[in-house]
Amino acid sequence: MFSCWLSQLCRGLSTPTRRTTQLIWSSASRSLVLSSQRRIPELSSFVARTNTCGELRSSHLGQEVTLCGWIQFRRQNIFLVLRDFHGLVQVVIPQDEPAASVKKILCEAPMESVVQVSGTVISRPPGQKNPKTEALRLQYRYLDLRSVQMQYNLRLRSQMVMKMREYLCNLHGFVDVETPTLFKRTPGGAKEFVIPSREPGKFYSLPQSPQQFKQLLMVGGLDRYFQVARCYRDEGSRPDRQPEFTQIDIEMSFVDQTGVQSLIEGLLQYSWPSDKGPVVVPFPSMPFAEALASYGTDKPDTRFGMKIVDISDMFRNTEVGFLQDALSKPQGTVKAICIRKGAKYLKRKDIESIRKFAADHFNEEVLPIFLKTNENWNSPVAKFIMEEQGSGLVKLLETQEEDVVLLTAGEHKRACSLMGKLRLECADLLEARGVVLRDPALFSFLWVVDFPLFLPKEENPQELESAHHPFTAPHPSDIHLLYTEPHKVRSQHYDLVLNGNEIGGGSIRIHNSELQHYVLATVLKEDVKLLSHLLQALDYGAPPHGGIALGLDRLMCLVTGAPSIRDVIAFPKSFRGHDLMSNAPDSIPPEELKPYHIQVSWPTDAETEKSSSNHPCRSES
């Protein structure tokens, strides 16, 4: 049988209460209804309670109910507010003599004690409102999890993933396959955690994604695979990254780029919370080159305009020195953005801030100037701007009164990149002045496509490296270039961008063993032996296949509007990768390392000092 209980913070109370008390209903639950009809879950099956605190309504008036929850508040020993994950209920503490012991317990129990109460539902006395309580100081994660916001975030995450599974498994026949996380280290995989095995000198690694496995599953005829996959990346200290993260990992056989994109559009539409507004499909698509030229980034925030415009031709005969300099070089360009009503909203210190931001990213070919267009060009260099240039700008940028135009010059990619950053910086400034540029209720999805397949290596631009990974297939129109001008080959890679954040990426893969061998050995000059198992697999009849991975933590962060991915993860690590609750990572006695044939290489004193000055041990939270 189930007995009653009363757990407490302090000592002194040990008698459980089993006494009828009276309840007054109220609810603080937030709606978690998703986009399609579903059976209401039986939240009180198998347990002692008859109802949750959040579900009591006027239809329950007069009913005997049993509730379980935490004491959130007590007022004058007359009322309790009882809280569970679903909402709040006001409980009338019995005042009659026979219930004296119950009253004593309820009135002495510390806040946050757990109680079970039974009683009759009555209506709220007129004029009484929900008492407000001081927020608990969220010193510990398990207390933080009790907050309405964390409950909402974690429950919404669970429900959205469940909808995704329904869409993939039940509607489209995908197979949920678990792939190993103890794997072989990728050559040069500097971001992979290593795990010593019991064989001397042999290590597993924690993979950054199930990429190889999902391709092997296609070779294995699984046809349609997905997994909510735990992935690992050791990047040291990064502010908004986690050493372990989750991706919705998908791979399909006999599919092309359009097929994968349609699948993802359907997936997000199906799983999107109904209170976040409908998802309109298909998502717009933009070639990488256009994203760079118009937004200065491969992940444009398309919730607002302020696009970058190339005005090089207009300034061929300029007298402005740095523009002249830039345009005299073979790759030289001039770029502009127009800040609507900038003259009205931006203050002197904002302009200073933009200048400072530009200076931080400054190089000899890039410098912003400011042109106020109320009636005259108001700028230090205005006198050098000829009339036809001025009117050209007005025409091309469609400037109006009180707009501000920013100009920069330099090599195309660098100039675009700086303008892209200034564009976001200006948006921040305008919003700080009350202008709504990026509607927080708006979700603006965008496919970015036609990426280059290879990029020049930073350290040696004569050599090429994969823009994404070496299994990405070339664009069908560009295959002939692979053997002559590989740097010109576009790929069948696609990124999914939401409100300026990359939330997913994928590609059609190379399924031909010879082509894969050519890319690895001839173009990338890698040691093909290290991927011999994959090459061999492709040689045994591989279907054409492609896929995608969505970053679940980032996606949930954007859906919930949370400020950090830590707010959508139950037990996140600190920015230094620490679990501050349990104190992981922690020391291990040397004898427990023996079975793994490793020992710690302690740094010298000098190294320790340097390291601790970089990472002050006590300063993180």
Next chain:
Amino acid sequence: MFSCWLSQLCRGLSTPTRRTTQLIWSSASRSLVLSSQRRIPELSSFVARTNTCGELRSSHLGQEVTLCGWIQFRRQNIFLVLRDFHGLVQVVIPQDEPAASVKKILCEAPMESVVQVSGTVISRPPGQKNPKTEALRLQYRYLDLRSVQMQYNLRLRSQMVMKMREYLCNLHGFVDVETPTLFKRTPGGAKEFVIPSREPGKFYSLPQSPQQFKQLLMVGGLDRYFQVARCYRDEGSRPDRQPEFTQIDIEMSFVDQTGVQSLIEGLLQYSWPSDKGPVVVPFPSMPFAEALASYGTDKPDTRFGMKIVDISDMFRNTEVGFLQDALSKPQGTVKAICIRKGAKYLKRKDIESIRKFAADHFNEEVLPIFLKTNENWNSPVAKFIMEEQGSGLVKLLETQEEDVVLLTAGEHKRACSLMGKLRLECADLLEARGVVLRDPALFSFLWVVDFPLFLPKEENPQELESAHHPFTAPHPSDIHLLYTEPHKVRSQHYDLVLNGNEIGGGSIRIHNSELQHYVLATVLKEDVKLLSHLLQALDYGAPPHGGIALGLDRLMCLVTGAPSIRDVIAFPKSFRGHDLMSNAPDSIPPEELKPYHIQVSWPTDAETEKSSSNHPCRSES
């Protein structure tokens, strides 16, 4: 646009085929229909095919279809058999002159090439049967995965887990919460893999289960948690274990033992494949003491009887020497099992095998004897068995003609344990002789309950250790004994057993901080500082809670009837923990270990020799 393709094993073919060919339908798909009605998934959405090979039926006759798959077989350049994950289709190769190039490609493509074919569905010419093909040698996992059995196992696993999720999330309001796998090492956790961090001497560990996190989620008010959780256990070489495995991990607040059991019964009933027969609930329940006494194990196979019977009283005055010896000791007992028709089915060499098995587990207090009961007791010691003992045995064991009775003597637990092993050994022998004792189509679930909370430590029986884990709550009736005779306290732990295999276990947890502290510090004499975060959490108002974990790999192994858990895992490790496809674990250059402040301690030559003779490197498969 989507183009056609033909991928090949050998070189020489590079032209894709895009030509109509004729199809003849057939299907080899196995039914995967689960227990409740579901929408049929759209297996051909987003891709080039119009149908899967397995779904063509007479209703498709005359239709133009496009299929994608592997060439499984070719007969006299006239027919192809095309295979995908769903089934087989016979394809008529066009013989007319205009299609000569198509014919050439199709006839020259190696087996297992991937093709796309379009054509009209016609009916099978009378008399033609599905061609049988030689099974591919399953040298590599990605080829093995193409087999009907592996496809079935992985797809059934996916679907069963999906049904479990529907039951938990949609029907009962559970929240799917992901918990970290980079955690703090449990003190003395010799089975936990360690992961060096970038801080010198500091290590994460891969947890064996999310036990602490799920309890903290209950403290955090999540109310109902589940996760299909990846867990890790480093046990070195074990034949049917995996270093990473999956459990259905569940925790609930405000629940008692009956509640968790009802939940699991409902879960299995809901998710059970319909072609495996209905699951009857509630499952029977058996106290641990009874399981030991009647079956000699805590995981009884209840598909057959052959129970252990205590016949100590009957033999108080025996003249049989070893029974006399055993019963003269304070803990001495005599046990028997009856093998129905044993005299008919067991041959001399079977009896020898049972004797040998017993000898392998022999100690001075345990020895089996054999009594054939056709008319006389036929046994070397029969002359010492008195008539009243003989008739007592017949009565108590309900022996009939041709039965065999095995006797053993010794301390209760040891004697039961040996008899439990002999019981299973005899069942194997009888089944080898054609007697069906354990119906392979029968699924016999059993709860084993009322375990002891503590057990004497093997190395020092004066001290106690947890029978399961230190968070297990004591049985409510036995709480008073905790402070006086803790070894007598039963726990609120429960195991779920299926056909003699433990497939799950769980408990009601201690939710009172003082009680948890008492168990850790006073009873178990452990260092409470190492679990201070959990004790502190319990101190902040913890609801009563409990849960369970089901071993998914073992469960799927039993459901599919697979001989090994490797048959229900896409990419299993070998028994030595190796990934034989990619060759993990593998060596890492010393410079890549530097960021982790570790170095390899290479064993001496003598150690290496010893180790390699224990583990011959090339002998595993």
